[in-house]
Amino acid sequence: MNPRVAITVAATDGRPKPVRKPLFFLGLFTVESWREFKRHGGQVMGFNEKKSKTVARLQPGDRILCYLSKVSAFVGVMEVAGPSYLDHTPIWSDGVFPVRLPVRIVTELPLVLAVPIHSLKGQLSFLPLTMTTTGWTIYVRSSPRPWTAPDGEAVAKALAARLPLAQDSASEINRVEATQSKPRKRIKLPLTARVGRLIQRTELMVSAEPAGSLGSYDNVLSGNKVTGYSVNVPIAETCLPTAMCMKTCYFAVGAPSWSNSLRHQRKVHASMQSDPVAFAERVAMEYDSLGLTFIRWNGGGDLFEESVTTVNYLAKMRPDLVIWVVTRIPKWAALIEQAPNVFVHFSLDKHSLSRRESFLEHKPRTANYFFSYQCDAGEVPPLENLKNVAVLFFDNYRPTTDLAQYPADVVCPLNTVSDITGVCERCRRCFNGAAVDS
Ligand code: SF4
Structure with a gap:
């Protein structure tokens, strides 16, 4: 029955009596x-x-x-x-x-x-x-x-x-539910390294309190004034740090390393591990409600099995979402599937150039990838290190040399502006295909 057609019932006098639609x-x-x-x-x-x-x-x-x-x-x-x-x-x-x-x-x-x-x-x-006002919210309160x-x-x-x-x-x-995660080996790093100290703090937290899961009112995405909104997971649980990351990782100090941030990262990680589909759903809804035009996957932390599953599921179900995946792990990066809305940004530095070959040997499932190069503190990057590199970052975005020697479109604008607020949103090179095509 069409519910918009008036329903009729027999009235006591035997005649049909119209009732409301x-x-x-x-x-x-x-x-x-x-x-x-x-x-x-x-x-x-x-x-x-x-x-x-x-x-x-x-x-x-x-x-x-x-x-x-x-x-x-x-x-x-x-x-x-x-x-x-x-x-x-x-x-x-x-x-x-x-x-x-x-x-x-x-x-x-x-x-x-x-x-x-x-x-x-x-x-x-x-x-x-x-x-433009919020007057409409009275209709949904x-x-x-x-x-x-x-x-x-x-x-x-x-x-x-x-x-x-x-x-x-x-x-x-059904496909996602068929995947099984394997326990990850713990990374042991010296406490003299920035990342080593953070890993130790995270491990103390792990032994003191369970990760828990995200409550209904927790945000999944974290905001960052430079790179916009991102999915962040704990370095200790996900990263394969290079010798340079250990010393200079920006995510291992300051606000992202504070207890509340670590707690949130652990919840995000645990939620994604326990239900990649439910996590993808939350990302999609938050993306929509915030009116985003892209998200960065791994503002901090890196890929792991269930996050690959989440990205692949999300990309397929929501081709309108733009997902910028930043990673240093060849085997997981290679499992990101081809999708027009997903861009794999593989980050290299002078200690990890061999990861480029490793990533290629893993036969990436997507052609939408590119390499970036992160300079060490004080490093003047030699041109041979920049072969096939689409985006160049100096330590703390402070160039150590004359930029004219590098192709202009390779130098990330973050290295050249005085105010880095919202630069990625305006530039978009890492997630609009320009870096892939260069
Ligand atoms: S190249 Fe553009 S999008 Fe990529 S990190 Fe730099 S500013 Fe952001």
Whole structure:
């Protein structure tokens, strides 16, 4: 039955009596409460007691638009399947929500494909193309909130348009779940090295407290004024540091090495290891809600088995996301699959030039890769070290010599500007194909 057609029931006088058309309502979830709802069978929606009168207005056939707060995206449409009732059976970790409503999922997208509300600008009555204020958020602050039929239908249509991609997601998830991680050997480095000290601190933290997992309100991505938003993981758990990294790694000192940052990196790492698909979904939703145009994979830390899986899954499911993968590990870098939206940036220095050959010997699955060269403190890079190098960085972005001797497009602009804020966002060479093509 078409739910938008008026339902008729037999009246007591024997004549059909028209009843109201099904209405649209907004239903609020967090990523976690959506998962808990699904784990419980996806047939019971819950609300606070003070919402009982509003919930009683919902009738079988009414539609609930499933909206994820914080990430500001729609993940499905449900149909009310019966009258509300009171029940205190635990379902959700952040509350009892005892006013229960039987529901049936009509349309559902994997979280990685959730439709950001911003993508519906110009299609929703309260969200015109020109909207620059946050006045629209009143429409998504409470639930169940009545929505107009045209707005509800616009959401339902946008979700339906992504359904074909959801089929790919199911087969990709099966493939991802078939992968098995192997324990990684611990790296031992001297405590005189910057990275050695950080690894020791991380190990002390590991023995004192478990990594835990990201809560619903934790951000997955970390912001950086130079390179934008990134996925950061612990050096101690993921990196294969070169002799130069050990001394000069910028991520082993300052804010990224503070306890809270390390704790967050460990949570990101643990979450990706335990569920690469769920992690990819969170990255996609955060990317959308922040309105990003690229992310850097490994602002700190490096690739590992599950992060390769995550990048490959994310790239395939969301070809509109631009992913800049920075790495120094040949075997993992080679497993990043060809995708037009993923750029593998393999970082070399004078101690690790042989990793270039190692990466090539591993037969990279993507042609979208390039090499960069990171200078040591005070190093004047010899031209023979820069063969096949697309991007050159000086230590601390401070050139040690006349730059005219190097091809102009190879010298990263970070070495030449006085204010490095937002330079990557403007330059984009590492993630728009220019470095790959050079
Ligand atoms: S070349 Fe451009 S995109 Fe790459 S690191 Fe430098 S500024 Fe950023």
